[in-house]
Amino acid sequence: MFSRATNEHIFAAATRIALFISVSILAFLLGAIILRGIQAISLDFLFTPSRSFGSSGGIAYQILGSLLIVLTAGIIAAPIALGASVYRSEYMKSQRARRVFDLMLYGLNGVPSIIFGLFGLILFVNIFGTGLSWFVGAIILATMMLPTATLATVNAMRGIDKSYRENAFALGLTREQTALRIIIPQSLHGLVTGVLIGLARAIGETAPIMFIATAFSGATVPASLHEPVATLPTHILALAQQAADPAALKNAWGASFTLIALVALFSLAAFFARARLTAYSRR
Amino acid sequence: MSTAQHLQLVTDTAVQETSVSMDDFGVWFGDSCIISGVTAKLPARGVSVLVGPSGAGKSTLLRAINRISDDTAGLAIKGSLSFQTEDIYAGCCDVTELRARIGMVFQKPCVFPRSIAQNVLFGLRGVKLTQAQKRDIVESALRSAALWDDVHARLGERADTLSLGQQQRLCIARALALKPDMLLMDEPTASVDPVSARTIEALMRDLGKTIPVLTVTHNLAQAKRVADYVMFLCDGQLVEAGAKDHMFSKSALEKTQTYLCEEFCDC
16 A cells, blocks of 8 residues: 555654653643642641641641551551562462462452442441541552552562572572572562552552541541541642632642652652662672 | 393492482373383492483483472372482471482572672571681582682672682582582583583582582583493483493493494484
8 A cells, every 4th residue: 555664654653643642641741730839839838737628728747648648558568468479479389370369469450449448438437437547548558559569579579580499499498488588589679669659659549548548627647546647639639629719729739749749759769679679689 | 131130230230338219210290201210229429420312301300309399380200219218209208308418509500699608508597507607617618619719708799790610619519518418410510611610520529529429411521521320311211320431331232332422312
């Protein structure tokens, strides 16, 4: 139909357009948030509590609540992801069982976040009667992070040369010793990266924690596990509902900018942790 | 005289004390028979060499001796294999303890991502040792592996900074640090340069004076240089086994002569 050179040009142009669309959407989104959000950012905004339902004051408790809930989620998810990965990699011998396990993780990864929220509401709030609890929110976010962290660790373990295992076994090491001394140190980069990517995703989630862990206003520093916290995503949601008020809208952009900055921070940390820990594990 | 009778006679003459004895031993992976009907005894000292064409089952036999292939899917064992009179495939055998007693060096050197000293002590983790004891073990193992002179000034350096030949000797030192009762070597010189290969060959000869060493090689010149005892496997079966001189010059079996002299096998 067309000459080979024309086909080549059409193909290159089509891929260039696809690249442009994907990059420009991200650039537009980030650009808008940065340009509008930076106007609201100040030390006062970052370090003072919100007032008047967020239309004045800052976002100190929202930042604190978000960090508290996702870091706790990371602490809960990391050992479970590690344990599951070690079992899958070192003890699960059946290829079929491994495939089923992987499939379940991919399935869990694809579950909409609102379903996690609903699950938390039914199990913890309704059945266990926990009430609004930041810790329950952390557990639910940990469940959401689990597939990302586990799959990243499993992939790191899959990449370990089998000769390491063989040499360890040949020295009389048990499977447990081999896992602790060879496999885990060599796959730590996968776990840390997976957890940090999970944190980056979890910190922006509203739906799973909205009904079980957060308060839209009035939450401060929680004194116990059974108290709600304020988080950035729910705060943005609350401010967006008052969009007619320019002060609330300005603060919404500021909170969005802060949220994006935190996501970027976790993503960058994942990038550097991967680079450093990969180098370390190869040492 | 039948082949089996000839084999029995040669084996019994060459082997007085045994380290490993196999009786109608066979290894299967699923439906594939890799080795079968191997009946042989390995001497309690010296270097025994397993030779044979690719796919003969040499490495499988070697790996069966310390049960390193236990986790391979579909593995089935027939007959018996005894190490120092203990049937290692009997239910009571502690596999991790057996592996510590029977050291193994693989074809490709694999050092752990740690220092040279830590690599030597790797198999001893969990054993409480003083710093002085650790130093002694490291020095003794590295000397036994002919590596001490090369690395004594940089024991804290990463092991992967060593050359491949040195890494292979470090793997040998790591196995020797456990003071094994036997050493298995699966083509230990296949990945190293000729000079390192000669060093490792000399090392095998030295080690053979104190413990039984069983090695696999495709290099018949090497087999001639290092072996006290030779086992010739072909197509999963033991064709002949005996003292080196017998095997290389006096074998009555045409198959053995053809392979060991002309490096050709039609089985």
